[in-house]
Amino acid sequence: MRKLIFWGTFGLFLTLMIRGVMAQGTAVPFVDVTEAAGITAPIRQGREKITGQTWADYDQDGWPDFYVTDTDGANVLYRNNGDGSFSISPLSDSVVLPDALSGGALFADYDNDGRLDLFFSNAGPMTLLRNQGDEFADVAESAGERFPQGIGWGSVFLDYDNDGWQDLYLAVSDPADGKSDARNPLFRNNGDGTFTDLGPASGAADPGRSTGVAAADYDRDGRVDLLVGNFDQGYRLYRNQSEAANWVSFHLVGGGAVNRDGIGARMYLTATDGRTQMQEVICGSGVGGSNMLDPHFGLGDAEVAEISVRWPDGAEETAANLTVNQIYTLNYGRVAELTPAGFAYWPEVALFLFLLVGLFLVRAAAFQ
Ligand SMILES: [Ca+2]
Ligand SMILES: [Ca+2]
Numbered sequence: 001m002r003k004l005i006f007w008g009t010f011g012l013f014l015t016l017m018i019r020g021v022m023a024q025g026t027a028v029p030f031v032d033v034t035e036a037a038g039i040t041a042p043i044r045q046g047r048e049k050i051t052g053q054t055w056a057d058y059d060q061d062g063w064p065d066f067y068v069t070d071t072d073g074a075n076v077l078y079r080n081n082g083d084g085s086f087s088i089s090p091l092s093d094s095v096v097l098p099d100a101l102s103g104g105a106l107f108a109d110y111d112n113d114g115r116l117d118l119f120f121s122n123a124g125p126m127t128l129l130r131n132q133g134d135e136f137a138d139v140a141e142s143a144g145e146r147f148p149q150g151i152g153w154g155s156v157f158l159d160y161d162n163d164g165w166q167d168l169y170l171a172v173s174d175p176a177d178g179k180s181d182a183r184n185p186l187f188r189n190n191g192d193g194t195f196t197d198l199g200p201a202s203g204a205a206d207p208g209r210s211t212g213v214a215a216a217d218y219d220r221d222g223r224v225d226l227l228v229g230n231f232d233q234g235y236r237l238y239r240n241q242s243e244a245a246n247w248v249s250f251h252l253v254g255g256g257a258v259n260r261d262g263i264g265a266r267m268y269l270t271a272t273d274g275r276t277q278m279q280e281v282i283c284g285s286g287v288g289g290s291n292m293l294d295p296h297f298g299l300g301d302a303e304v305a306e307i308s309v310r311w312p313d314g315a316e317e318t319a320a321n322l323t324v325n326q327i328y329t330l331n332y333g334r335v336a337e338l339t340p341a342g343f344a345y346w347p348e349v350a351l352f353l354f355l356l357v358g359l360f361l362v363r364a365a366a367f368q
């Protein structure tokens with residue numbers, strides 16, 4: 001009997017061990033395909049660093065491409081060939097900038113022409129490249145956002161005043177002269193291809209040694225807020241209290257072959273004033289921060305005429321009859337249903353009411 005128990009226990013242990021090893025063998029979620037995909041990652045030694053990388057479909061062929069910045073070498077734009085491999089982009093000559101000590105990069109359509117433009121920070125003048133289809137043109141000087149003072153790291157495009165034009169916030173760690181404050185600029189997009197640095201009047205001109213910044217409408221009031229990370233002064237949360245203007249936000253939910261968060265999906269919104277804006281769901285850009293995924297559109301005085309979504313699998317859906325100043329959930333395959341995201345605080349409200357009723361009952365019992 002003892003032998004039976006011993007061999008039975010041993011057999012069970014052996015079976016579980018083999019199953020565990022087999023499960024481990026099939027559970028590895030990632031595999032390094034860098035070389036196989038044709039990505040010629042340089043071997044770097046010493047202090048040189050690759051500091052920023054971001055994905056976006058810059059050529060609108062439906063396949064996500066990526067850009068890598070380098071503090072001591074050329075930045076690289078890779079184009080997705082659509083077969084699992086990548087090639088150096090044919091537009092690479094206009095985006096490499098070998099002399100720039102670059103930090104974080106991000107894509108956004110700042111001029112509302114339907115093409116994703118590229119911004120990246122540097123030690124020294126910053127770079128804004130306008131996507132003209134056949135090349136990226138360096139427009140930082142004419143756009144007025146060159147900001148030569150200091151070392152830039154993270155950055156984010158956000159329409160802080162909901163006027164339908166993407167503005168730009170930049171985290172700066174060090175001033176150029178090593179003496180003055182390294183305050184962070186907020187560049188307001190004037191809608192004519194130029195930007196104006198609001199300076200201290202922005203209220204978010206953080207003087208600390210900033211490295212990261214992330215944007216989200218944390219209090220769901222329709223105004224996008226900022227979280228700034230500093231080397232030496234911890235985090236600062238800047239609540240947006242701009243004057244009211246129309247807005248609408250979308251929470252995308254994938255399905256089938258489309259990832260849960262709809263990363264890589266592209267949204268077009270046409271307003272009643274005739275303007276069309278485009279945003280892509282991008283997860284992570286800049287340095288040391290990741291923004292709210294939900295596409296957020298400012299509308300000024302206008303309302304929404306129509307939206308369309310191009311999902312990562314190529315499927316396209318449209319919807320109309322939207323109401324401004326609210327958040328919609330867009331489910332893959334059911335975009336036209338336009339589900340309002342609703343009030344997000346029902347659990348807290350339910351708990352509050354529960355406690356209130358509880359207190360009332362306790363108080364009533366105490367006075368009986
Ligand atoms: Ca592409
Ligand atoms: Ca553009």
Ligand SMILES: [Ca+2]
Pocket residue numbers: 158159160161162163164165166167189298
């Ligand atoms: Ca704006």
Ligand SMILES: [Ca+2]
Pocket residue numbers: 216217218219220221222223224225240
């Ligand atoms: Ca807010």
